[in-house]
Amino acid sequence: MPEGPSVRKFHLLTSPFVGQVVAKAGGSSRKINVKDLNALRLQDSQVHGKNLYLAFTAAEDPLGPTAEETVLPREAASGESAPAQEGLAQVCASHTRPQDEELQELQHSRSEASDAAEGPGNWLRFHFGMFGSIRANEFSRANKANKRGDWKDPTPRLVLHFESGGFLVFYNCRIHWCSSPRADPASDILSVEFHRGQALDALRAPNPICCTLLDQKYFSGLGNIIKNEILYQAKIHPLTQGSLLTLTDLERLLDCAVQFSSDWLHSKLHGKRLHPQIYQKEQCPLGHAVMKGTFGPPRGFKRLTWWCPQCQPLVLPGNGDPSLCRE
Ligand SMILES: [Zn+2]
Structure with missing residues (x-):
């Protein structure tokens, strides 16, 4: 499994694409709908531990949160x-x-x-498997024949073609949406975990x-x-x-x-x-x-x-007094 430094290298490969709009998304991932990424802007790229996180936002949304705003409200x-x-x-x-x-x-x-x-x-979390990798502007090629003697190139989980003409290819990784790079997946309402x-x-x-x-x-x-x-x-x-x-x-x-x-x-x-x-x-x-x-x-x-007091009636305890939130 790629350790932190490898994931940092992957991060460096993604950085030049931050700010660019996805012209076409493809790949074999079934954990996310890759077509959802079409026309989105890659807004941020971060590494935390062994995971790479990419933030996306609607390219034409002038009210879309900036990278800073996606962090601040959670602290608030x-x-x-x-x-x-x-x-x-x-x-x-x-x-x-x-x-x-x-x-x-x-x-x-x-x-x-x-x-x-x-x-x-609106973050995608990439968790890399044993042979996980990212390529920028190139596909990984087969370096030996498989058991049947075919020279079959590895199948990318995700390919992001950007409007600049460049592209990112992701291999052997698990991809999920998540709330924030700092969220524990077990408590993240958007995470499959x-x-x-x-x-x-x-x-x-x-x-x-x-x-x-x-x-x-x-x-x-x-x-x-x-x-x-x-x-x-x-x-x-x-x-x-x-x-x-x-x-x-x-x-x-x-x-x-x-x-x-x-x-x-x-x-x-x-x-x-x-x-x-x-x-x-x-x-x-x-x-x-x-x-x-x-x-x-x-x-x-x-x-x-x-x-709405009619649609949401208050259920009171025995003493009829709603208590304050605890600290
Ligand atoms: Zn009502």
């Missing part, structure tokens, strides 16, 4: 870059005075604006479900827009404690998370805009008035949350 979601929110009290929409809300809107405008560029990740059991255990905690969903330790790649949309789809109130929900409810919520994220990734790669059902809406699709509140751990990062 984990609360590391939000000192301004420190000390803000937990509030429910029903208790919020208009001037408070205005202030919070202002304090959150930066993070909410970045939600638009956030979305699911996403661990549902671990995610279900996290959701079952006696903590408001809207806070658990944003915990990047368990749901890397899941941001504020996805949180709002999947809670609406699954008809779950954001402040419901995970421990009060049935396993069926939690399974459905996970299904929504995975499906919504991969659908969003697909439309994002094709330069299509997302049409939220509840996020930043005044009415739900059924015409009910939507509520808005700012929820998060007592000393952590608070995020604006929209929900």
Whole structure:
């Protein structure tokens, strides 16, 4: 298996193509739809450990996130870059005075604006097998005959022809979409290695479900827009404690998370805009008035949350008081 240094060499081969648009994609990979890469711009190339990561974005999408933006929102979601929110009290929409809300809107405008560029990740992860390799502007040729005596050239998993006329060829590697180069595949909602059991255990905690969903330790790649949309789809109130929900409810919520994220990734790669059902809406699709509140751990990062009190009734514990998110 190629070790770190070999993968770094592969990285050097890809670097000159960063910024270029894929004119034609081909190859034998069945883990991804190679045709999805047509007309996308190679936005970034990174190496982490033994994996190579390539980011793609819609070539004609002027609002597409820059390489920097694809990294920043995730840090924001984990609360590391939000000192301004420190000390803000937990509030429910029903208790919020208009001037408070205005202030919070202002304090959150930066993070909410970045939600638009956030979305699911658009990174391809390449994991190289024993004979894995990358070639730039050349194909690998057979250097000996196979058992039948044929001189058959190796079959590339992926070939990316760029508009410049150059091309990259990938051999003997596993290719998957993922949320971010730094994501643990087991907690990455876009990864085929996403661990549902671990995610279900996290959701079952006696903590408001809207806070658990944003915990990047368990749901890397899941941001504020996805949180709002999947809670609406699954008809779950954001402040419901995970421990009060049935396993069926939690399974459905996970299904929504995975499906919504991969659908969003697909439309994002094709330069299509997302049409939220509840996020930043005044009415739900059924015409009910939507509520808005700012929820998060007592000393952590608070995020604006929209929900429909009719479609998403609150399940209360015995004492009838929804508890705050734990830190
Ligand atoms: Zn509704």
